[in-house]
Amino acid sequence: MSHLISRRAQSRIVNHFASDTLKGAPEGFKPHPKPLHLDYGTPNEGFFPIKSIHVTVKQKPFEDQEPESVSESAKGKPVVIENRAADPSLIDIATGLQYSDVPGIPQLHKFTKDIIVRAHPPKYNDWETTVSCGAGEGLNKAIDVFLDEGDVVLLEEFTYTPILQAIQNAGAFPVPVRLDLEISSGNIDGIDFQYLSNLLDNWDELKPEFKGRKPKAFYTIASGQNPTGLTQSLNFRKKIYALAEKHDFVIIEDDPYGYLTLPPYKESELKTGPPLLELEDYLQNHLTPSVLVGHKKVIETIVTYSSLVTRFPSGTSQILVNNVIEQNFGGVDGWLGWILKLRSVYARRRNVLLFHLYESNAYKERYFDLIDPRAGMFVSVLVKFPKGTDVSEKLTLLQWKFRAYGVGVVSGLKMAVDPNFSLERGAFFRLTFAPAETDEEITEAAFRFTSAVNEFFQKGLQF
Amino acid sequence: MSHLISRRAQSRIVNHFASDTLKGAPEGFKPHPKPLHLDYGTPNEGFFPIKSIHVTVKQKPFEDQEPESVSESAKGKPVVIENRAADPSLIDIATGLQYSDVPGIPQLHKFTKDIIVRAHPPKYNDWETTVSCGAGEGLNKAIDVFLDEGDVVLLEEFTYTPILQAIQNAGAFPVPVRLDLEISSGNIDGIDFQYLSNLLDNWDELKPEFKGRKPKAFYTIASGQNPTGLTQSLNFRKKIYALAEKHDFVIIEDDPYGYLTLPPYKESELKTGPPLLELEDYLQNHLTPSVLVGHKKVIETIVTYSSLVTRFPSGTSQILVNNVIEQNFGGVDGWLGWILKLRSVYARRRNVLLFHLYESNAYKERYFDLIDPRAGMFVSVLVKFPKGTDVSEKLTLLQWKFRAYGVGVVSGLKMAVDPNFSLERGAFFRLTFAPAETDEEITEAAFRFTSAVNEFFQKGLQF
Numbered sequence: 029m030s031h032l033i034s035r036r037a038q039s040r041i042v043n044h045f046a047s048d049t050l051k052g053a054p055e056g057f058k059p060h061p062k063p064l065h066l067d068y069g070t071p072n073e074g075f076f077p078i079k080s081i082h083v084t085v086k087q088k089p090f091e092d093q094e095p096e097s098v099s100e101s102a103k104g105k106p107v108v109i110e111n112r113a114a115d116p117s118l119i120d121i122a123t124g125l126q127y128s129d130v131p132g133i134p135q136l137h138k139f140t141k142d143i144i145v146r147a148h149p150p151k152y153n154d155w156e157t158t159v160s161c162g163a164g165e166g167l168n169k170a171i172d173v174f175l176d177e178g179d180v181v182l183l184e185e186f187t188y189t190p191i192l193q194a195i196q197n198a199g200a201f202p203v204p205v206r207l208d209l210e211i212s213s214g215n216i217d218g219i220d221f222q223y224l225s226n227l228l229d230n231w232d233e234l235k236p237e238f239k240g241r242k243p244k245a246f247y248t249i250a251s252g253q254n255p256t257g258l259t260q261s262l263n264f265r266k267k268i269y270a271l272a273e274k275h276d277f278v279i280i281e282d283d284p285y286g287y288l289t290l291p292p293y294k295e296s297e298l299k300t301g302p303p304l305l306e307l308e309d310y311l312q313n314h315l316t317p318s319v320l321v322g323h324k325k326v327i328e329t330i331v332t333y334s335s336l337v338t339r340f341p342s343g344t345s346q347i348l349v350n351n352v353i354e355q356n357f358g359g360v361d362g363w364l365g366w367i368l369k370l371r372s373v374y375a376r377r378r379n380v381l382l383f384h385l386y387e388s389n390a391y392k393e394r395y396f397d398l399i400d401p402r403a404g405m406f407v408s409v410l411v412k413f414p415k416g417t418d419v420s421e422k423l424t425l426l427q428w429k430f431r432a433y434g435v436g437v438v439s440g441l442k443m444a445v446d447p448n449f450s451l452e453r454g455a456f457f458r459l460t461f462a463p464a465e466t467d468e469e470i471t472e473a474a475f476r477f478t479s480a481v482n483e484f485f486q487k488g489l490q491f
Numbered sequence: 492m493s494h495l496i497s498r499r500a501q502s503r504i505v506n507h508f509a510s511d512t513l514k515g516a517p518e519g520f521k522p523h524p525k526p527l528h529l530d531y532g533t534p535n536e537g538f539f540p541i542k543s544i545h546v547t548v549k550q551k552p553f554e555d556q557e558p559e560s561v562s563e564s565a566k567g568k569p570v571v572i573e574n575r576a577a578d579p580s581l582i583d584i585a586t587g588l589q590y591s592d593v594p595g596i597p598q599l600h601k602f603t604k605d606i607i608v609r610a611h612p613p614k615y616n617d618w619e620t621t622v623s624c625g626a627g628e629g630l631n632k633a634i635d636v637f638l639d640e641g642d643v644v645l646l647e648e649f650t651y652t653p654i655l656q657a658i659q660n661a662g663a664f665p666v667p668v669r670l671d672l673e674i675s676s677g678n679i680d681g682i683d684f685q686y687l688s689n690l691l692d693n694w695d696e697l698k699p700e701f702k703g704r705k706p707k708a709f710y711t712i713a714s715g716q717n718p719t720g721l722t723q724s725l726n727f728r729k730k731i732y733a734l735a736e737k738h739d740f741v742i743i744e745d746d747p748y749g750y751l752t753l754p755p756y757k758e759s760e761l762k763t764g765p766p767l768l769e770l771e772d773y774l775q776n777h778l779t780p781s782v783l784v785g786h787k788k789v790i791e792t793i794v795t796y797s798s799l800v801t802r803f804p805s806g807t808s809q810i811l812v813n814n815v816i817e818q819n820f821g822g823v824d825g826w827l828g829w830i831l832k833l834r835s836v837y838a839r840r841r842n843v844l845l846f847h848l849y850e851s852n853a854y855k856e857r858y859f860d861l862i863d864p865r866a867g868m869f870v871s872v873l874v875k876f877p878k879g880t881d882v883s884e885k886l887t888l889l890q891w892k893f894r895a896y897g898v899g900v901v902s903g904l905k906m907a908v909d910p911n912f913s914l915e916r917g918a919f920f921r922l923t924f925a926p927a928e929t930d931e932e933i934t935e936a937a938f939r940f941t942s943a944v945n946e947f948f949q950k951g952l953q954f
Contacts, residue, residue: 040656040659040660041656041659042656043652043656044652044653045652045653045901045905045906046901050894052887053891054888054891054954055954056954057891057894057895057954058895059894059895060894060895060896060897060898061897062897063894063897063898063899064897064898064899064927064932064935064936064939065898065899065926065927065936066844066898066899066900066922066923066924066927066933066936066937066940067899067900067901067921067922067923068899068923068926069717069868069869069923069925069926070925070926071868071925071926072553072925072926072927072928074552074553074555074556074928075552075553075833075836075925076549077548077549077552077815077819077829078546078547078548078549078811078815079547079548079549079554079555080546080547081544081545081546081547081811082544082545082546082547083541083543083544083545084541084542084543084544084545085540085541085542086539086540086541086542089537089538089540090535090537090538091542092537092542092574093537111555161624161801161805162801162802162805164801164802165800165801165802168799168800168801189506189507189508190507190508190799193503193504193505193506193798193799194799194800196503196504197503197799197800254532335656336631336653336656336657336660337628337631337657337660337800338624338625338627338628338631338801339625339627339628341805342624342625342804342805342807342808343808344805344807344808344811345805345806345807345808348541348544348807352540352541356540366540370538373538381529405532405534406532424515425517428516428517428520431513431520431522431523431526432520432521432522432523433523434523434524434525434526434527435523435526435527435528435529436526436527436528436529436530436531437529437530438508438509438530442508443508458530459529459530460529460530460531460532461529462532462533462534462535462538463528463529463531463532463533463534463535464527464528464529464535465535465537469527470529472527473527473528473529474529476527477529491517491518491519491520
């Protein structure tokens with residue numbers, strides 16, 4: 029593993045002036061039983077202006093938008109954050125607003141390990157976690173830890189493009205990997221495995237500009253991929269892993285949606301969403317490791333970087349996340365219970381969106397196909413232009429149609445690593461049901477979307 | 492200014508797939524009056540588990556450690572954070588827990604400008620601010636924005652050494668500037684101006700290893716310097732500024748203590764601290780710009796970096812900081828009022844520490860001298876070793892004495908940029924009164940400290 033860590037990251041040394049060892053003591057030295065500190069520049073918590081924080085927590089998503097009042101028993105346990113907490117699983121104000129440990133305040137750091145052990149224990153022992161300042165921030169560190177200037181990284185050809193800025197910042201080069209979005213082909217894993225395997229086997233010939241520089245990493249969003257919504261099967265992941273072993277690259281798995289697995293679309297679950305899963309059933313079908321977790325050596329190197337670049341993540345955020353989970357939800361299983369409820373609302377919203385897409389004239393006329401996602405919050409609508417269409421031009425024009433109809437969607441081509449490379453496969457739009465206020469809003473947005481497509485096609489692909 | 496920005500920082504480009512323009516619309520296009528969004532990947536706030544947050548705020552530091560109960564009228568205004576706030580100066584949950592603006596959530600971003608205008612308005616118009624993820628994180632960005640690989644940066648020879656890791660990470664080289672700690676010389680500004688001026692005038696001869704690479708930046712802690720506690724006078728700052736203009740370098744001012752100005756030590760204010768200053772009197776004697784503020788072009792470049800490396804700072808932190816200030820303290824002046832109270836407790840604690848140092852036998856025997864700080868939380872104790880002493884060896888031994896007596900202090904030499912360069916001037920210890928629980932603890936710690944010095948000297952500098 030060590031040989032894949034960037035030279036930049038390996039060269040960093042952390043040495044704090046306040047660190048101290050008891051090596052080299054003179055003869056007769058006895059440590060004092062109760063030393064006092066004039067050394068640490070950590071203001072006493074008496075100087076912190078906040079005395080206590082009370083948090084009220086929903087027991088289910090959108091609870092406060094429901095007309096009926098929630099009964100007392102259904103209300104959550106109050107979350108009370110005091111200056112000093114008696115319960116060792118809670119982070120108190122004196123700890124949370126103070127300088128703290130770079131990998132995370134111990135209570136929350138422990139939680140990140142506990143949930144991984146519960147949800148998807150790694151099959152090796154030398155793993156570690158670190159709390160980041162947020163998903164994007166953590167990703168930048170994952171890029172930094174592996175990629176040196178001139179290194180090459182593979183990505184799904186359509187992806188979360190802000191990652192490209194982190195790659196550019198590391199001086200590395202992104203190389204897109206073909207996706208197969210023809211769902212009729214039966215490939216539901218997204219990545220065109222043949223293409224990838226062949227590319228790696230014949231790297232120097234196929235990528236002469238990167239001759240002798242085979243990829244050091246593969247950045248992938250394996251569940252509910254952004255933007256396509258595709259999810260790799262367990263079997264497919266194993267095949268990618270085997271490629272990584274053969275060609276000696278690391279897999280950087282970005283996993284914002286892995287916990288939000290979705291059952292297949294069912295029209296009958298339009299109003300209610302799918303029934304709540306039992307936790308054990310959910311966990312059995314739960315695939316994904318999280319970006320927080322990795323080989324110990326990698327995480328240690330990230331923590332070294334953190335200690336110079338960001339220090340510890342926001343204490344108030346850590347207090348809130350940890351204590352809401354511990355005090356209100358009761359720890360790992362309670363938190364997973366909340367995720368199951370989230371997941372159910374996501375599935376219902378997905379059903380609403382898909383129902384209105386499927387019911388539309390545009391769909392019945394086969395102007396588009398779509399991908400029913402197995403995780404996450406994105407639905408890809410694949411526009412079926414006639415052969416020979418100037419896809420780039422027509423996508424732009426269709427986007428204007430959507431604007432005129434009053435519905436915002438993201439063009440697939442806009443999320444391409446290299447639009448020229450991906451032109452043939454870029455004729456899709458990313459739709460998400462996550463930001464809408466209500467199911468009615470999703471219905472109306474779907475209506476606008478399908479009406480725009482319909483009119484566009486019926487006018488002969490003209491505005 | 493632009494020519495001093497690093498090539499690395501200048502080369503960054505931010506381009507988000509969700510950014511959109513209305514250029515190039517086809518004929519007949521009319522924007523929709525009320526577009527719906529299937530594009531933004533921003534989950535609706537109904538999915539956020541937090542319903543509301545109530546914060547109780549102290550009206551003065553250490554309030555909750557006082558025996559008498561606080562009267563109702565003295566209690567602070569309740570801080571209530573709801574899903575949607577009616578008051579536009581408050582950040583609500585729907586905004587604060589959502590993706591937000593990289594330079595800071597608008598309300599808090601505005602506050603950072605308001606307090607700068609109130610406390611020390613810059614004398615030019617093209618200034619801007621950005622909220623960082625914390626002081627250390629902001630500093631790393633300030634280093635990144637100016638220093639390329641191979642660049643040189645000046646620092647006070649004793650300084651906040653974690654900055655060296657950020658400098659190393661940028662591939663730049665730190666060059667220490669001599670400080671004058673002989674307070675009997677009457678120089679209270681710290682920096683040896685003659686040395687610095689001469690160094691810059693004769694750079695190529697004096698620093699042949701950096702020939703042709705004059706410093707691009709000077710990193711300085713101008714108020715309550717860490718570790719020395721020294722504060723540059725306004726006049727001295729102007730002299731440094733003139734040097735910067737002459738030799739074309741930027742001043743990176745790190746200002747964690749600038750608001751915590753301290754009056755001179757007064758034995759009569761041992762129990763009470765100095766009387767609370769009137770706000771206007773305080774502001775008139777207030778020197779320092781803050782690390783948050785800088786030339787617009789610099790801040791824009793930092794924000795570009797932020798948008799790839801950290802994104803926006805923690806939303807929960809921004810909610811708490813902004814709303815506690817707005818709702819409880821009533822904005823800029825109320826917040827400065829809190830700082831005045833902090834300052835008063837700091838001054839009292841400083842008085843307690845100095846009183847017990849001055850009263851000690853070790854001081855009366857002239858085993859040490861000390862610097863009474865005009866700002867911040869550090870007191871330097873300058874150990875007066877006889878001429879010819881092996882300072883490095885004796886400092887280490889004396890540190891063991893402190894450990895045996897049960898008092899932690901930081902050796903000046905440990906905070907040197909280059910211990911060899913600073914050996915002659917490194918015979919001091921940094922003491923801080925900030926972390927202690929009580930005045931009694933400071934008293935006891937001072938007693939242990941002076942007793943250790945006393946015994947060490949009386950034993951002929953032996954353990």
